[in-house]
Amino acid sequence: MNLRITLRALTLIAFLILGLGQANATFPGKNGRIAFVQGPDIFTMNPDGTDVKQLTNLGPDSGAFWQSWSPDGKQIAFSKVGPPDFLGQIWLMNADGSNQHALLAEPDFHNEGPSFTPDGNAVIFTRCRLDLPETCALYQMNVTGGGLTAITKYELGIGEWRPKYSANGSLEFQGTGIEGIGCALYLRADSLAGQRRITPAALSAATPEWSPDGRRIAFSTHCDNPQNEEIWVVNAESHLLHRLTRNGNDYFAGPHDFSPSWSPEGDAIVFQRVAPDLSSSSIVIMKADGSSSKTLLTLRPSARTNKSLDNRIHELGRGAAKRRLKEIEEGGVLPQWGVAPR
Amino acid sequence: MQSSSSRHAFLSSCFVAGLTLILFSALASATFAGKNGRITFVADLSGTFQLYTINPDGSGLFQVTSLPTTSNSTWFPDYSPDGKQIVFCHDMTGSLELYVINGDGTGLKQITKIDGTDKLFARWSPDGRRLVFLRVEGILEAISLMPSDGSGEIRDLTRDPWDVYQPTFTPDGRHILFGSREGGLVSAIWIMNLHGTDKRRLTKAPIEAGGPDVSPDGRHVIFYSRQNTVRPGHVFVMSVDGKGTTQLVPNDLVSYFPTYSPDGKKIAFEGDSLGSANIFTMNADGSDITKITNNLVENCGGNCVIADWGVEPVE
Numbered sequence: 001m002n003l004r005i006t007l008r009a010l011t012l013i014a015f016l017i018l019g020l021g022q023a024n025a026t027f028p029g030k031n032g033r034i035a036f037v038q039g040p041d042i043f044t045m046n047p048d049g050t051d052v053k054q055l056t057n058l059g060p061d062s063g064a065f066w067q068s069w070s071p072d073g074k075q076i077a078f079s080k081v082g083p084p085d086f087l088g089q090i091w092l093m094n095a096d097g098s099n100q101h102a103l104l105a106e107p108d109f110h111n112e113g114p115s116f117t118p119d120g121n122a123v124i125f126t127r128c129r130l131d132l133p134e135t136c137a138l139y140q141m142n143v144t145g146g147g148l149t150a151i152t153k154y155e156l157g158i159g160e161w162r163p164k165y166s167a168n169g170s171l172e173f174q175g176t177g178i179e180g181i182g183c184a185l186y187l188r189a190d191s192l193a194g195q196r197r198i199t200p201a202a203l204s205a206a207t208p209e210w211s212p213d214g215r216r217i218a219f220s221t222h223c224d225n226p227q228n229e230e231i232w233v234v235n236a237e238s239h240l241l242h243r244l245t246r247n248g249n250d251y252f253a254g255p256h257d258f259s260p261s262w263s264p265e266g267d268a269i270v271f272q273r274v275a276p277d278l279s280s281s282s283i284v285i286m287k288a289d290g291s292s293s294k295t296l297l298t299l300r301p302s303a304r305t306n307k308s309l310d311n312r313i314h315e316l317g318r319g320a321a322k323r324r325l326k327e328i329e330e331g332g333v334l335p336q337w338g339v340a341p342r
Numbered sequence: 343m344q345s346s347s348s349r350h351a352f353l354s355s356c357f358v359a360g361l362t363l364i365l366f367s368a369l370a371s372a373t374f375a376g377k378n379g380r381i382t383f384v385a386d387l388s389g390t391f392q393l394y395t396i397n398p399d400g401s402g403l404f405q406v407t408s409l410p411t412t413s414n415s416t417w418f419p420d421y422s423p424d425g426k427q428i429v430f431c432h433d434m435t436g437s438l439e440l441y442v443i444n445g446d447g448t449g450l451k452q453i454t455k456i457d458g459t460d461k462l463f464a465r466w467s468p469d470g471r472r473l474v475f476l477r478v479e480g481i482l483e484a485i486s487l488m489p490s491d492g493s494g495e496i497r498d499l500t501r502d503p504w505d506v507y508q509p510t511f512t513p514d515g516r517h518i519l520f521g522s523r524e525g526g527l528v529s530a531i532w533i534m535n536l537h538g539t540d541k542r543r544l545t546k547a548p549i550e551a552g553g554p555d556v557s558p559d560g561r562h563v564i565f566y567s568r569q570n571t572v573r574p575g576h577v578f579v580m581s582v583d584g585k586g587t588t589q590l591v592p593n594d595l596v597s598y599f600p601t602y603s604p605d606g607k608k609i610a611f612e613g614d615s616l617g618s619a620n621i622f623t624m625n626a627d628g629s630d631i632t633k634i635t636n637n638l639v640e641n642c643g644g645n646c647v648i649a650d651w652g653v654e655p656v657e
Contacts, residue, residue: 225505
């Protein structure tokens with residue numbers, strides 16, 4: 001705890017001394033490209049669906065996913081799995097796919113879902129113990145390597161996923177199994193004050209993503225029950241909810257929406273939409289109020305060619321609850337909207 | 343329902359035959375109460391999982407089934423109200439179907455048809471005429487009713503888009519308790535009527551309650567905590583209205599799937615310690631915890647022995 005407090009204080013002091021502007025220090029900016037996953041690899045494209053570029057080329061035995069842009073739009077952090085142990089590793093690469101290198105690969109932990117701190121100097125991610133089932137906490141480390149630091153504590157059967165910092169340093173994440181609730185979003189505005197739940201249990205919130213102004217969080221619903229997943233927004237302070245997509249009550253009649261990501265200008269949200277019969281997956285863009293949705297790209301669902309790899313991924317750090325849903329989610333396209341580099 | 347040991351004593355006191363016949367219908371609709379019989383469970387004691395019964399003192403182990411090898415150990419056996427039959431689920435056809443067998447191992451009968459769904463968690467109604475069970479179709483689950491002889495249609499009571507499981511009748515046959523994730527909770531115990539309506543949640547987060555069983559007098563519910571989690575569970579009791587939750591088995595013995603004895607005075611449950619799962623018994627107030635089996639399942643990760651305590655059959 002003392003170490004966490006110290007690091008937090010040092011980060012705050014660094015902000016004050018260096019005068020790093022809050023607004024432009026992190027994810028807000030001019031709308032850049034959208035990164036997404038197809039099969040085992042990460043791609044980028046323009047926000048209109050043009051100029052698709054493949055960044056990784058891992059082949060059927062490996063996989064890259066849970067990618068996240070650096071605040072300046074010049075780097076992408078991502079998870080990578082592959083032989084021999086298929087444990088999740090934390091990797092970095094430039095926005096054009098060059099300089100791919102591992103930041104953290106551990107034989108006794110599964111690591112996934114990295115995202116950058118507002119100053120771009122560190123990544124925060126989920127680190128799962130292998131000696132205890134379904135037990136994952138949040139850790140942070142420097143993008144230059146080293147400085148591995150616990151942000152939250154391990155607790156048997158508790159998972160903490162998709163950590164994301166806002167521009168002003170508030171940390172939100174998806175918790176599973178905390179206080180008897182399946183999935184919900186939690187906010188750590190201040191490490192001294194601890195965390196608080198900001199979404200109701202019945203929404204089963206997952207895949208949170210800050211708006212660039214740091215005031216709202218977009219998320220998908222129903223992470224672990226057979227209801228049509230939708231995109232909602234919650235106000236980080238008031239906890240007021242706003243429903244952006246409405247997909248009905250019949251699981252096989254309505255679409256399934258996952259993984260929203262705001263545009264850096266805050267005017268739009270891109271997300272993954274899976275067809276009602278789960279036969280295809282699309283990247284859809286809509287205005288931030290939920291209107292004017294448009295499909296950018298349609299992909300095969302779970303395009304990984306190596307099913308044993310898929311299964312291996314699911315075994316790591318995850319329960320067996322709803323593998324079908326997890327397959328859609330983790331084998332999905334995970335669109336992430338980056339800032340246009342200056 | 344027949345409450346209690348006093349009615350049981352009354353019925354078993356060999357009153358005149360005519361009086362017994364007159365009262366028979368009341369007994370039949372009441373059911374599970376009676377003289378304590380054997381405990382049924384599934385274990386791999388001979389190289390594959392089979393159904394067994396045992397006396398409550400741990401003596402008289404009897405192998406009921408000799409079915410094809412399966413990797414599925416969770417058959418959820420349940421004694422019929424008269425103590426003569428056991429219903430369970432098995433995957434020998436490729437899907438989970440319900441079967442009934444006599445306690446002596448004769449009369450095996452498949453009572454559900456292969457229709458692309460799995461059926462599990464079957465429990466008898468107090469009058470023995472129906473079964474409540476879980477029907478799983480893909481990712482959708484329903485609590486369903488069917489005649490216990492396999493005739494007639496399956497009727498779904500729930501169609502809600504939440505995980506449901508472990509249904510069981512109340513002793514008066516008018517309600518069903520079940521586990522559910524409704525409302526986004528990891529697990530809670532709910533009650534509803536036989537139309538699937540008037541649903542109420544009985545337990546609160548964060549206890550993560552599952553595996554309910556109602557006492558023969560209909561007044562109490564035993565269950566275990568940490569359903570749907572990897573955390574160690576423990577057996578609790580509460581009133582049937584959800585009040586007065588009390589832990590019965592202490593933290594140093596991980597415990598799951600409690601089942602009342604027919605006289606309501608005892609409880610059998612799965613206890614896990616030192617990597618082995620066993621059947622334990624105790625008094626209904628949690629006292630006198632006794633292990634009645636000898637390392638039934640080694641390297642158990644929890645939920646390894648799902649037992650049911652039957653009535654002693656009256657011939």
